[in-house]
Amino acid sequence: MELTQADRRHLDKSKQDTGSLGNNDDGLKYDSGRVAHDFSCIHSKGTANTQMKGYLLPAEDGEEATKHFLQELVNILLAYINKSLKRSSKVLDFHYPHQLKEGLEGFSLELPDQPDNLEQLLVDCRDTLKYGVKTGHPRFFNQLSTGLDIIGLAGEWLTSTANTNMFTYEISPVFILMEEVVLRKMHSIIGWPEEDGDGIFCAGGTMSNLYSVLLARFHLFPVVKTHGMSAIPRLALFTSVHSHYSIKKSAAVLGIGSENVIVVRCDERGKMISSELNSSIETAKSKGLVPFYVNATAGTTVYGAFDPLNEIADICEHHGLWMHVDAAWGGGLLLSNKHRVKLQGIKRAHSVTWNPHKMMGVPLQCSTILVKRKGLLQECNQLCAEYLFQPDKHYDVSYDTGDKSIQCGRHVDVFKLWLMWKAKGSEGFEAQINHCLENAEYLYYKLKRRTDFQLVFKGKPEHSNVCFRYLPKRLQSILPSPERDRELHMVAPKIKTKMMEEGFTMIGYQPLEDKVNFFRCVFSNPATQREDVDFLIDEIVRLGCEL
Amino acid sequence: MELTQADRRHLDKSKQDTGSLGNNDDGLKYDSGRVAHDFSCIHSKGTANTQMKGYLLPAEDGEEATKHFLQELVNILLAYINKSLKRSSKVLDFHYPHQLKEGLEGFSLELPDQPDNLEQLLVDCRDTLKYGVKTGHPRFFNQLSTGLDIIGLAGEWLTSTANTNMFTYEISPVFILMEEVVLRKMHSIIGWPEEDGDGIFCAGGTMSNLYSVLLARFHLFPVVKTHGMSAIPRLALFTSVHSHYSIKKSAAVLGIGSENVIVVRCDERGKMISSELNSSIETAKSKGLVPFYVNATAGTTVYGAFDPLNEIADICEHHGLWMHVDAAWGGGLLLSNKHRVKLQGIKRAHSVTWNPHKMMGVPLQCSTILVKRKGLLQECNQLCAEYLFQPDKHYDVSYDTGDKSIQCGRHVDVFKLWLMWKAKGSEGFEAQINHCLENAEYLYYKLKRRTDFQLVFKGKPEHSNVCFRYLPKRLQSILPSPERDRELHMVAPKIKTKMMEEGFTMIGYQPLEDKVNFFRCVFSNPATQREDVDFLIDEIVRLGCEL
Known part of the structure; x- marks a missing residue:
């Protein structure tokens, strides 16, 4: 599946949608001095466009402000979750370290002596997610840990709210x-x-x-x-x-x-x-x-x-x-x-x-x-x-x-797993895992039939790992030689660079022993379907065919 | 400050309020079999009292169900946060291991082969919090890590939603x-x-x-x-x-x-x-x-x-x-x-x-x-x-x-700290820390003036640790002797047992070198105020005076 022009436009648009909330200097502020013991408090200067007034807990009247602040955050998180699991959104919006450090669109990583206002913090949260990598995206194949299980996520939210330590039963x-x-x-x-x-x-x-x-x-x-x-x-x-x-x-x-x-x-x-x-x-x-x-x-x-x-x-x-x-x-x-x-x-x-x-x-x-x-x-x-x-x-x-x-x-670390086990039962895990291995098998058979791809080892994958190289047109006709190996070694890193800069999918590569660089695709995200496998192959071809 | 009868009634009532959502067999269900590849899906059997219909993400129509489920969870978490920071609620509702393992009020820890329904999962979340310890409570003095910072919590929720790993910039x-x-x-x-x-x-x-x-x-x-x-x-x-x-x-x-x-x-x-x-x-x-x-x-x-x-x-x-x-x-x-x-x-x-x-x-x-x-x-x-x-x-x-x-x-682990630093500024941390040390000094001077308490080391605390023993009436009049030490050694554990069973506060104790058991009070929760210090002392006296 090639990305259509409409797809691209959609992605560009959705990129704009992640823009900042706006940095209003009249917004909510922490005020660590005003009330002697209310350090975590927020001071509303009466911004019209927000319900967040007053102080956060543990301030005595902090219930409402806390509720509104956390709900605002949850809205940001929900939007991120939806995007993460949508094929029409990008996996990442790549920036080089110096770009992020310079502070893109007012996103500053530096730590202040004085408190920032709460509105700014929500913008920071949005930006943090914007410039990150959507590891739950169905087209993120880069690590062994992928996916974003909603029940597991709920488990983590509860765990951090309980905020305790595993040393004692007490x-x-x-x-x-x-x-x-x-x-x-x-x-x-x-x-x-x-x-x-x-x-x-x-x-x-x-x-x-x-x-x-x-x-x-x-x-x-x-x-x-x-x-x-x-x-x-x-x-x-x-x-x-x-x-x-x-x-x-x-x-x-x-x-x-x-x-x-x-x-x-x-x-x-x-x-x-x-x-x-x-x-x-x-x-x-x-x-x-x-x-x-x-x-x-x-x-x-x-x-x-x-x-x-x-x-x-x-x-x-x-x-x-x-x-x-x-x-x-x-x-x-x-x-x-x-x-x-x-x-x-x-x-x-x-x-x-x-x-x-x-x-x-x-x-x-x-x-x-x-x-x-x-x-x-x-x-x-x-x-x-x-x-x-x-x-x-x-x-x-x-x-x-x-x-x-x-x-x-x-x-x-146990609660999220416990909750997922309750939610899926052992049977749910089984179905999920079988599905991931089916994806691997699907990719394997697809690649096996093609001459522009080369499998790294013979036979069906045992786990969900599929290891392969892409052969750009130029290299398909050259006979194996040390020179060809040197060139082949550079193909995966070059494709990966373009892939990250464009951001539609992500897959890892590495050399191994005497073998030159090859891609390793792994499946652990139950959200990934055959169309995503197709997309990955097409994307590699699109990015690599002229190399 | 002694707890009044009204306080007790309030606590008893609030205990009832944490009751289960009700386990409706017609409720929402995971259905790992119905749609071949939607393992994380929820099947609504059309329960009237819920908006959660359809399947969770990554199912194609999963946005709404996911939103409702997570919002329902957040309501549970918000209620817990409010309680954690309220003096009128208990720090814990203690149960012995065998009681929890037997399954209190239908709260079963065992893992099923078949999926549980979503409603049951929310009940489980509520019960997990109910039988836990409110480490953010202003009267929880048991560990060096106490408190529940709302901004830090927001940072953790975002971190788990981003669900990534610190190994590479990639x-x-x-x-x-x-x-x-x-x-x-x-x-x-x-x-x-x-x-x-x-x-x-x-x-x-x-x-x-x-x-x-x-x-x-x-x-x-x-x-x-x-x-x-x-x-x-x-x-x-x-x-x-x-x-x-x-x-x-x-x-x-x-x-x-x-x-x-x-x-x-x-x-x-x-x-x-x-x-x-x-x-x-x-x-x-x-x-x-x-x-x-x-x-x-x-x-x-x-x-x-x-x-x-x-x-x-x-x-x-x-x-x-x-x-x-x-x-x-x-x-x-x-x-x-x-x-x-x-x-x-x-x-x-x-x-x-x-x-x-x-x-x-x-x-x-x-x-x-x-x-x-x-x-x-x-x-x-x-x-x-x-x-x-x-x-x-x-x-x-x-x-x-x-x-x-x-x-x-x-x-x-960095994001929550980064966000808190933005929110408080270095100055906010300073105010918070000074406040904790003021609480320690307040406790120190209170205990110093009393004859029924004994400080373990001389002089003002350098940090927020205050170490002391309580002397029940019976022991106040006995001269120091090995026999008295043996008795004194058992005072702190006995008080701690009652304290946990009643659940209004929590403080740790230990022996050290040749010293018999003593309490260690530590302050790191900015929500803790002088009234909580007063409460702790009164509670120890109430629980220990007849020992």
Whole structure:
């Protein structure tokens, strides 16, 4: 589908519609001085075009002003939500850093000593959204986390209004119990027996993976908690060349060292070669290192590949190693009867990373580390700070789960997922995930039939990742050569540049190992339909054919 | 101020008002099956009492239903906000874990396979708030983070609607630049020269402190990133006995070991004794350890004490150690001309933790690690994953700040702070913070005059922490003895139990070193006034006098 002239006009018009509310110097103002203790107050100078008079809460008469201000904000947010989910609007209105910093149309990022008025703040809110990226747009394919689930969003609005912290039952009774319920559900989906299973929500998949390495090290050498790495032998851990960089990052942070992460080769589909894993372990041992941990990936970042979990589990059992499955991206497939077979063997893992904010479409952030052995998280991380975790409380303090965490303060990430689960049921998630994988399959078959596109790996995608290159006319007729590769390497970045400047869609690209730059399309937004896939292909051709 | 009978009646009535919306089986439903690809849709069965008909977005006709649903939610949130800031409502409606798990008044935490209807979801939202804790209530004194700033809340609602990630400029252009602006402002407030200063927002103060230890270690021994702790000597770090447990936690996580954290004694006000620091460093050296890092606290968790930063900086300079200042709690005072003198010397630090979600009243979470040396965060943490950080982009990729972070995905925590700064100006923060410290002083002088209360440390509070015990009549006449201490130790927990069960206020307690349980009152909510301080004292007496 080519964009018609009418489409373009529509987009241009809608761009104008996001214009500022107008900056009226007679507008509402914060007045931190006038009333000694009403710092958050708003002073209306009697602007005619607004209902917002008086002070915001906590001022005594602040109810009305608060209501009007927040409703005005919600109107801005609703308009943004509608646009985000409309194909007739752009995905982004790109500006270079220096342009935004210079202050476009009065949108200044600088912080004042004196308060701005409330009207200006609403303009700032509108501008912030205007110059951002609509990650919920059906044509945003740029990251693993896409979409804008209305129920999830409602969950986040409530979470921020409740504004509490996950450390104790005392101040988060409901959320602490919801975390328990959701984690137990996830354990059962993995297939762990009911008496097993522990876990925690944490700040992203990298933190989840870091937990897994931390737990594995502590499990093998509990002394490391108090005496550090100098009290234990030199460790080695294993992960595939296609796995996420967080395994290396974890090793660097934890003091193990990124070079003690042994990188295992993959087959051409991006799956770890289990025989290579085995020989890597043997080699490490022969060098005097102590292997202790293997990360298997269920859904690699670029290819969406699934490592052979059962084979890896056999090897881990044989060598007595901790098996972690990084299912940050692929975990969602466990909810699909059609696709869960790809994670067969996951129940044999000691720990699992699973990010509901990726394939399950939960708003950012929502990530879990799931641990088979109960109590290990607590043993590994607790420090029993008595100012926070008093043992002499009147309720069962095993619900004060904050001491399990590396963090002290911890954001409430569970509620939005809990609410979405209520809203969709497991069946709703299944339908949503199957739909995303159908889109991937649709794109795959479309590209397979074309000569101006080249798939990066053979065969149907296992996950929703489709990796491909576009061949501009000029390159279609040239035979493969290093020179052609150099040129091909520059095609994706050039298309991406134009794509962002025009703003109708967004997709990521990257090189991988010895492979030159290619696009990676991923589907996690249930709003995306086949027409959006068609649009993406047409757009790439339109932007790239003359390169 | 004693609660009157009228107050009680009012509270009982308002409790009833939070009742359920009613669970109408004919209500709105998700229908994940009816229309093949509309998984997030709502099916109206034509309930008369609602405007919510049709499907939620992304369904084609979903605009109206989405609007009505979110507006209905906002009404629930507005009612909660009003209650949170009203003295006539309770702080909490306490239930034990088993009560909530059993499902109070139909509030079930369990996750269904089939979707629930939308009406039920709104009831669930209402119940979630009902059984939670109003952390914004002017009589909630339980944590360092209290209050409910309307502008900050608006910032969070917008952040979740934008639903993006801090890794690249590509998908967070505005927020990335805001982070730069806010961090630069914070650097200048600390007093670092303009050419210095780096930093990042991260998931809470413990993570901020962990960053500081990680950076100090890498600064001294860059090889640790690749080769781990086995390539470097045994390290030692130093912090005071009153400091936050996150320093020990960081040492445990980073593989340094919690026992290599040397705990330095404090004076009776909770300030690190700098001569003790010096001798601890000498002792560690003589034992063959390599001292590398000192944590000074600006605003300790329990006493609110400020370590002598200039003296500690002298010692760090002398020994060539990294100086970190944990100003998670005390950092806000830098915004007050009256109180910033307490942090004199902070500009000599190599790194600073400062949590705007504490003393500045920003919604949770909002925490920073500020680093004096530019580029160090990047060097220490970057792994250059090319699927995310492509070097051949069309804009200045130094704005792709995600590789500075330990995390990969990172929640947008900056916007709410940026918006609040616009709304209040630095002056508004100053007024707010001065007000909180005035409340602390007011409480201090009130307690000082009374014989039924005992202050834990002498002298006016430096921060907004006031630590005290209540002496029930029975104990007032007994001379100090171990037996009396044992009894006194149980007073605070007993009062806290009753306090939570009745729900009119909340304050924390803890033991400390050899001291038996005492209350810690902290002020960070600008809504709190003197009448609330009076209420707290009266409530403790009412609940405790017969113990």
